[in-house]
Amino acid sequence: xxxxxxxxxxxxxxxxxxxxxxxxDQRDDDGVVILLDETPAEAEHENARTAAALCPAAAIxxxx
Amino acid sequence: xxxxxxTAAPLDPPPEYQALQEEQPIHWVTFPNGTExxxxxxxxxxxxxxxxxxxxxxxxxxxxxxxxxxxxAGDGEGGLPPLFVMMDxxxxxxxxxxxxxxxxxxxxxxxxxxxxxxxxxxxxxxxAAADGPVDLVQAxxxxxxxxxxxELLGVPYEDRDGFxxxxxQMMDMSNPREQRDAGAKWLLDYIGKLVEQKRQxxxxxGLLAELIRIADEGNTILTNDDLTGIGALLLFAGHDTTAxxxxxxxxxxxxxxxxxxxxxxxPAKIGPAVEELLRYLTIVQFGLGRVAKEDLEIGGAQxxxxxxxxxxxxxxxxxxxxxxxxxxxxxxxxxxxxLAFGYGVHQCLGQNVAxxxxxxxxxxxxxxxxxxxxxxxxxxxxxDTHGTNYGVRSLPVTW
Numbered sequence: 001x002x003x004x005x006x007x008x009x010x011x012x013x014x015x016x017x018x019x020x021x022x023x024x025d026q027r028d029d030d031g032v033v034i035l036l037d038e039t040p041a042e043a044e045h046e047n048a049r050t051a052a053a054l055c056p057a058a059a060i061x062x063x064x
Numbered sequence: 065x066x067x068x069x070x071t072a073a074p075l076d077p078p079p080e081y082q083a084l085q086e087e088q089p090i091h092w093v094t095f096p097n098g099t100e101x102x103x104x105x106x107x108x109x110x111x112x113x114x115x116x117x118x119x120x121x122x123x124x125x126x127x128x129x130x131x132x133x134x135x136x137a138g139d140g141e142g143g144l145p146p147l148f149v150m151m152d153x154x155x156x157x158x159x160x161x162x163x164x165x166x167x168x169x170x171x172x173x174x175x176x177x178x179x180x181x182x183x184x185x186x187x188x189x190x191x192a193a194a195d196g197p198v199d200l201v202q203a204x205x206x207x208x209x210x211x212x213x214x215e216l217l218g219v220p221y222e223d224r225d226g227f228x229x230x231x232x233q234m235m236d237m238s239n240p241r242e243q244r245d246a247g248a249k250w251l252l253d254y255i256g257k258l259v260e261q262k263r264q265x266x267x268x269x270g271l272l273a274e275l276i277r278i279a280d281e282g283n284t285i286l287t288n289d290d291l292t293g294i295g296a297l298l299l300f301a302g303h304d305t306t307a308x309x310x311x312x313x314x315x316x317x318x319x320x321x322x323x324x325x326x327x328x329x330x331p332a333k334i335g336p337a338v339e340e341l342l343r344y345l346t347i348v349q350f351g352l353g354r355v356a357k358e359d360l361e362i363g364g365a366q367x368x369x370x371x372x373x374x375x376x377x378x379x380x381x382x383x384x385x386x387x388x389x390x391x392x393x394x395x396x397x398x399x400x401x402x403l404a405f406g407y408g409v410h411q412c413l414g415q416n417v418a419x420x421x422x423x424x425x426x427x428x429x430x431x432x433x434x435x436x437x438x439x440x441x442x443x444x445x446x447x448d449t450h451g452t453n454y455g456v457r458s459l460p461v462t463w
Contacts, residue, residue, distance in 0.1 A: 009409075011157070011160060011164070011409040011410075011411065012160070012161070012164030012165070012167070012168065013405075013411045013412075013415065014167070014168045014169045014415075014416050015401075017168065017169050017170070018169055018416075025170075026165075026168045026169075026170065027165070028165055028168075028170075028171070029165045030161040030162075030164055030165050031161070031164030031165045031167065031168045031171075032161075032164075050400065053400050053401060054400070054401050056114075056115070056406075056407045056408050056409065056411035057115075057408065057409050057411075058115065
């Protein structure tokens, strides 16, 4: 699995961090998504998929 | 547009939605004030409306009382100046990015959670010390969200009676327009004075002072009107919504003892339980509107440029196409997502604050008062049917 993010689309809702805190974080000043792990281990795949589904701005893409 | 709830099932959306939803995903309807437009009742189509950049957030109000002219597109909530909730990209994003850092799960956890813990305990102590039935709306649901948003913004809580009264005046759609506008004006004047005061005290705590410092550092995007508008918006959006959600959640748990017991046995379930309560109880009772910027098609309907499109979130969140047994609150549900906070780039800025409050209040209430029960028959709990948010007006309990 490879995860990509689009910072320009991100609206900082924080859904990704709630769903997959091992894979995503947010910048302190403007809340924009930070990708911690672009190739998460299998144990994190489901969380990463949930994060992408929850993202209100469709800023996360999962390539499997 | 269906607006009347079944008194025997006050926590369910108006029953007519089901038939509308079965027929087709989107219907041409007349809104309470006589405005006409499209009403989306299914989940996928509702999500698509919120995510579509061809849909403008500059929309007229559709939930005013019967016979009242809609306010012009671009007006804010109940007479507030144009605000970022009514803007499209890129303007909306530029304003929102100034605020998002303060509303991330991490920021809420670090900066607000200790405060939430403290005030929840204090308010539960006060309930415990009371003699006889207590109204939890007055004892918990109103003061806690209000204290939290005051703390976040740096607004003196001592002024709460004023701005809470003003908010109620603004949000009660059964009030005449003049009265709602008077509420909005009060709130704007109040925040305007506070902005002036905070300019004199540049080191004072809270988001409002921080925004003033940003503005003073030469960030030209924030005018004095912006600061006042953002402050007023966050103040009223931050407390009425969470108060409504807290009241309905407690009523749901009290009328479903097995769910109360489930959270008592498994306090760790609170995260999924809150998400399910948000879906099941969806407080935004008249839906949220957008205006089509161009001709387009949704769910088989031909939408014309300028048409109002309203997503009925309470209906979409009970769509059987998106959720198994949608009319059951199931804390074991594997929930992917819901529309309680909207969707798309405008999705509720304060959602993580609301979650933190609900996830703190509900387990602690259950822990402190395991035998809590309604002091009246559930059918006698007065529901707020006139506000933009659905809620309970009072929730008398004993233990």
